[in-house]
Amino acid sequence: MFHSTKAVAVRPFIAGCLIALFAASPLSAAEDGDKVVATVNGTKITEADVAIAAQDYAQDLAQVPEAVRRNLLVGVLVDMHVLAEASLAEGRDKDPEVQKQLEYVRLRTLRDSYFNDDKSLQPEEAAIKALYDEKYGDFEGPKEVHARHILVKTEDEAKELIKELDGGKDFAELAKEKSTGPSGPQGGDLGFFTKERMVKPFAEAAFAMEPGAYSKEPVKTDFGWHVIKVEEVRSQPAPSFEAVKNQLRVEAIRNHYNKVMEELKAKADITIVEDDAAKADADNADADKSAQ
Numbered sequence: 001m002f003h004s005t006k007a008v009a010v011r012p013f014i015a016g017c018l019i020a021l022f023a024a025s026p027l028s029a030a031e032d033g034d035k036v037v038a039t040v041n042g043t044k045i046t047e048a049d050v051a052i053a054a055q056d057y058a059q060d061l062a063q064v065p066e067a068v069r070r071n072l073l074v075g076v077l078v079d080m081h082v083l084a085e086a087s088l089a090e091g092r093d094k095d096p097e098v099q100k101q102l103e104y105v106r107l108r109t110l111r112d113s114y115f116n117d118d119k120s121l122q123p124e125e126a127a128i129k130a131l132y133d134e135k136y137g138d139f140e141g142p143k144e145v146h147a148r149h150i151l152v153k154t155e156d157e158a159k160e161l162i163k164e165l166d167g168g169k170d171f172a173e174l175a176k177e178k179s180t181g182p183s184g185p186q187g188g189d190l191g192f193f194t195k196e197r198m199v200k201p202f203a204e205a206a207f208a209m210e211p212g213a214y215s216k217e218p219v220k221t222d223f224g225w226h227v228i229k230v231e232e233v234r235s236q237p238a239p240s241f242e243a244v245k246n247q248l249r250v251e252a253i254r255n256h257y258n259k260v261m262e263e264l265k266a267k268a269d270i271t272i273v274e275d276d277a278a279k280a281d282a283d284n285a286d287a288d289k290s291a292q
Contacts, residue, residue, distance in 0.1 A: 040081035141236025148188035151181035158218030158225040
């Protein structure tokens with residue numbers, strides 16, 4: 001039986017892995033790639049080989065001090081050559097399983113070469129900026145409040161603070177003098193925050209106030225008693241271009257990857273053979289869902 005639905009489900013995962021690879025570390029040799037770093041029985045190991053190995057072992061190298069990574073990779077390549085020659089001497093390259101693995105590596109290398117030679121996978125700044133304008137040009141985020149607060153231990157202390165504010169005391173100065181919270185030295189300044197970021201009683205009180213107003217009644221939370229002043233209310237602004245630039249770059253690569261794959265697959269004769277056992281499992285799962 002022939003079917004393609006199962007294969008489609010795994011494509012986003014595979015595409016994501018490829019995109020992460022292309023975005024983070026495009027396949028490339030070192031600038032002085034022809035420089036010989038070692039020889040094994042006359043076979044040269046070059047800086048280009050080291051650069052390729054560095055990508056292959058990138059995850060493992062993350063745990064290794066940078067100062068020793070290069071020497072470690074050279075040692076790995078030397079070992080690889082020695083073992084490969086021993087394997088060839090025993091004729092292991094004729095083994096069908098080994099030949100399948102060699103073919104897989106060949107396919108993977110050709111795939112990576114195709115995408116890394118495609119310059120549009122490294123979009124220009126202008127293209128990324130255009131994507132930013134498209135996504136965030138009319139962005140309007142959730143409501144945010146810029147507030148200060150004074151935190152004290154008792155309700156009576158909080159009521160006394162409100163009296164001082166009513167008498168004209170400066171909120172920020174009073175926060176510096178009396179607040180037990182970590183924002184006290186900054187005049188109780190909490191910056192901008194969305195409603196979800198604060199505990200419920202505090203958030204409800206702050207978001208119900210107008211800019212310039214302060215609490216007329218103390219607000220109790222698990223942290224103590226608060227007197228709150230709202231400085232400003234706004235809609236959360238769009239993230240800056242620099243903050244989302246890398247994310248947009250990956251998105252541009254993903255969009256191009258999907259476009260190229262659609263075009264290439266449209267020209268290819270593709271047949272996917274569905275595994276009978278997998279189909280039976282899927283059918284059983286669908287039957288179980290229908291019975292619920």
